[in-house]
Amino acid sequence: MRYGHLLYGDQPLTPALCHLRSRLHWSRLRVHGRRTLFLVVYTSDGYHRMLVLKVPPRKFSSPSSRWAHANRQMTFHDTAEGLYGPGVRYREPLYEHFLDSESELQESCRHGHRMNFVSKPHQFRRDNHPSCYEHVDRSQADLERSALAGVLEGPLHYEPWAVTQIGSIYLPEKDKFRNVWNGRSSGVNRAMAPATARYDYLEDVLSLQRPSCLMSGWELKDAFWNNPR
Numbered sequence: 087m088r089y090g091h092l093l094y095g096d097q098p099l100t101p102a103l104c105h106l107r108s109r110l111h112w113s114r115l116r117v118h119g120r121r122t123l124f125l126v127v128y129t130s131d132g133y134h135r136m137l138v139l140k141v142p143p144r145k146f147s148s149p150s151s152r153w154a155h156a157n158r159q160m161t162f163h164d165t166a167e168g169l170y171g172p173g174v175r176y177r178e179p180l181y182e183h184f185l186d187s188e189s190e191l192q193e194s195c196r197h198g199h200r201m202n203f204v205s206k207p208h209q210f211r212r213d214n215h216p217s218c219y220e221h222v223d224r225s226q227a228d229l230e231r232s233a234l235a236g237v238l239e240g241p242l243h244y245e246p247w248a249v250t251q252i253g254s255i256y257l258p259e260k261d262k263f264r265n266v267w268n269g270r271s272s273g274v275n276r277a278m279a280p281a282t283a284r285y286d287y288l289e290d291v292l293s294l295q296r297p298s299c300l301m302s303g304w305e306l307k308d309a310f311w312n313n314p315r
Contacts, residue, residue: 155243
């Protein structure tokens with residue numbers, strides 16, 4: 087077959103597009119006790135769901151309902167790199183301080199952190215940790231703050247395959263509160279390739295100090311917002 091003479095929409099039909107077409111499936115997934123029609127895209131081996139889109143109604147009651155439906159599709163806000171766009175929130179001056187050797191870190195800050203999965207996590211849906219309910223008001227407020235800032239995606243049309251548990255940490259002496267996502271208990275961490283990093287020890291830094299040196303530091307207030315591991 088000569089694919090170049092066939093069209094898929096306004097694009098020439100290629101072997102890659104034909105292969106993609108074979109991975110599209112109509113599926114009725116159970117959501118909140120009901121079977122709902124979704125368009126599902128699988129990986130080339132057929133084992134993993136890459137994309138889950140809820141089929142829209144034939145006609146929306148209003149433009150706002152149309153927007154609400156689109157906004158709850160998991161990929162609606164994705165960047166060209168396939169990452170959640172609103173979660174990328176670093177300002178441009180930050181990159182002036184990176185070294186040339188830190189290109190991978192620059193890409194992570196510009197486009198978002200890519201979770202490099204090497205296997206499929208097991209299905210996981212359990213209740214949050216007790217510490218989350220000990221500070222339920224603070225936890226809820228922090229979740230709403232994160233969603234408003236675009237750090238968290240959702241709510242979605244369906245419940246994801248692996249739902250990570252939330253625990254909470256509160257330091258009353260500093261009035262500092264954090265929600266922590268437990269990627270270890272959910273099995274998400276085990277399914278990802280371990281990240282590598284090198285940290286300088288205090289002894290290494292002190293060995294470079296001279297009597298005329300000045301030292302400074304800063305705190306990134308939201309440094310570990312939604313960062314895996």
